[in-house]
Amino acid sequence: MRVTIYEVGPRDGLQNEDVVVPVEVKREFIGRLADAGLTTIEATSFVHPTWVPQLADAAELLDGLRRVPGVRYPVLVPNERGLDRALEHGVTEIAIFGSATETFARRNLNRSLDSQFEMFEPVVARALEHGLRVRAYVSMCFADPWEGQVAPAQVVRVGRRLLDLGCYELSLGDTIGVGTPAHVTALLEAFGAEGVGPERLAVHFHDTYGQALANTLTALRMGVTTVDASTGGIGGCPYAKSATGNLATEDLVWMLDGLGIETGVDLRSLTATSLWLAGKLGRPSPSRVVQALAKEI
Template identity: 75%
Template sequence: MTARDLGLPVRVPGDDLPAAVTVWEVGPRDGLQNETAVVPVAVKLEFLDRLADAGLTTIEATSFVHPKWVPQLADAEELLAGLSKRDGVRYPVLVPNERGLDRALAAGVRHIAIFASATETFASRNLNRTLDSQMEMFDPVVSRAVAEGMDVRGYVSMCFGDPWEGAVDPAAVVSVGQRLLDMGCSQLSLGDTIGVATAGQVAALLSAFAAAGTAMSALAVHFHDTYGQALANTLAALRHGVTTVDSSAGGLGGCPYAESATGNLATEDLVWLLDGLGVDTGVDLDKLADTSAWLAGELGRPSPSRVVRALRG
């Protein structure tokens, strides 16, 4: 009997796991920004609609990064204008600076994210900033957004390993993360940008945040699957009380500023794991697999997701 025959994983509830997990879908933004060719707006809009139809309630739609740096998302305003929003679904956008915030406000966006670095080198290469000066850039963005009634998420990249600096000290990550929370971010997404984290590292970092007084409800995890550890790392995070996990439908994406970063954790692979452990996500795995198989056809290549390949062939 194959996975296709089974259709869904056998459910055996796990110990010390949350009853439910929020899947923060990043495919339309973090996934499509890495495509070599620009995906038509019509395809992006259908992708967003299909993801919502599959039960995802947080779908990161696009980015207001300057088109020079991410030309694949230069159509952000057009996309948001054409988006058929659904009740109960959030559509956050990435905002790099005050100019990006201006664009987000003009587009009627209510949920934004900012993107910080835990290391000096990546802050310099990605933002042309130091660790301290990146905060000077983010402070007016977050304060203005909060004053406008927006919800702000803070991404922290290079939380476990940096291709230029090596292993990252958990204390450095906690320092950056706490500054973002103090600034007004409602949640931190801890990113394994190049996919080198191990379950032990994940546990150590989350323990460091707990020791600093950070509630696990304020943390999310964002794993890349470079060394095949994304699901193991996710399980370690869940056992520490994290209840929000980032993933990308079909395993799309990586990081355009870190060449060693491969694809994000595939949403289908995540949902298969959580379904099997009896953790509720509200996601229809069958519809989600159909969506990623369809998008793979639009992109002209097979889906990287193991579950999509097993279910759809």
């Protein structure tokens, strides 16, 4: 068995940093990740800089990025204008970001749960016309800070509509990190009952309650083979004050190595990258594996 790690640190991780990281540091970070063996690295987002100042340098970053053969560098786009910019800078793969709940759709996208698809439809259609691959994220798949628990059927309804637009993969996000293995099982079973198998799904866990690895293992046992993770565990969620960030890529690789599952990632090289980045960010990595291996590197 082989698992694909969809590295989100340069985008989802860094976008939560208060201090703007220099573009040359971001480029080196992405280069180090590729050298460590990661083959899918979400590089940035063409979101409006007013929303996410950290990613205002997306065009500059991509124009000067060293691209490693065999490595994919997807970019998140929020709308058609974001797609225009992605096409201008030679992007070959994009991701869109939807919501499973009404409240978060209105707060994050300024759209209703149903009208968000009116924004996504032309983006996906045009991207496919230009030969781009399109991935879809769905946030708040397990619970929402305002609405509470989210029914699996609601997530499936949103997810199916995104896949039907032409997205090749759907990443299921535990945005506030409250999911448990039982939640994961119920959600994946609900998708399966509607004809969406694990080969079309990825998982994206936050570690707010320390459940990210347990949830990932549950998803793997149910056939999912793509897992989102962030080097060093950087990132977080503004809607969960106790959120410690995304599942750390090092913690994931340690577990997968122990299970005999291939990733192609050099853990020592990746850990060295996290230690380097922690120095640039001015704070230690929350990853348990980084902390444990720091003494050896």
